[in-house]
Amino acid sequence: MPRRLVPLAAVLLLLHACGSPARDTAPVPAAAGASLADLTEKVDAITQDECATRTAATVFPNCPRFIAEVANAALAAKGGAPGHPGAEALTTAATGVGDAVSVFIRDGCVLSPSQPAPPGTTCGPDLARVQDTLRAMRTALATSAAG
Numbered sequence: 249m250p251r252r253l254v255p256l257a258a259v260l261l262l263l264h265a266c267g268s269p270a271r272d273t274a275p276v277p278a279a280a281g282a283s284l285a286d287l288t289e290k291v292d293a294i295t296q297d298e299c300a301t302r303t304a305a306t307v308f309p310n311c312p313r314f315i316a317e318v319a320n321a322a323l324a325a326k327g328g329a330p331g332h333p334g335a336e337a338l339t340t341a342a343t344g345v346g347d348a349v350s351v352f353i354r355d356g357c358v359l360s361p362s363q364p365a366p367p368g369t370t371c372g373p374d375l376a377r378v379q380d381t382l383r384a385m386r387t388a389l390a391t392s393a394a395g
């Protein structure tokens with residue numbers, strides 16, 4: 249293989265691995281120095297995204313990055329919940345977010361540039377569920393961080 253193609257092959261291999269359906273869904277322990285207050289600020293910022301505020305059936309094709317951020321926040325919330333007030337409610341809310349994200353992905357709503365969009369009748373309700381569960385997690389997170 250020519251030397252120029254080796255880096256390209258490595259990038260393609262990495263991209264293929266990133267798209268693999270076998271993903272680790274274990275809670276991520278809170279990073280050193282991170283707190284639920286920090287995570288609350290992050291979730292507050294995420295909830296300002298158009299994918300959280302606009303009509304789900306029309307905005308869903310623009311939301312892959314949003315979905316990734318929401319999934320990461322849910323894992324961080326599950327990892328940071330133990331030992332805090334309202335930990336059980338926060339863990340339940342974060343699990344709900346993770347489940348909603350999984351359905352959105354499973355239904356093909358995270359699009360690649362060459363992929364045609366599934367119908368809004370499929371992905372709209374899926375994104376609306378992500379929006380609703382994200383709001384519930386935001387509430388549980390604020391309660392737990394304040395307590």
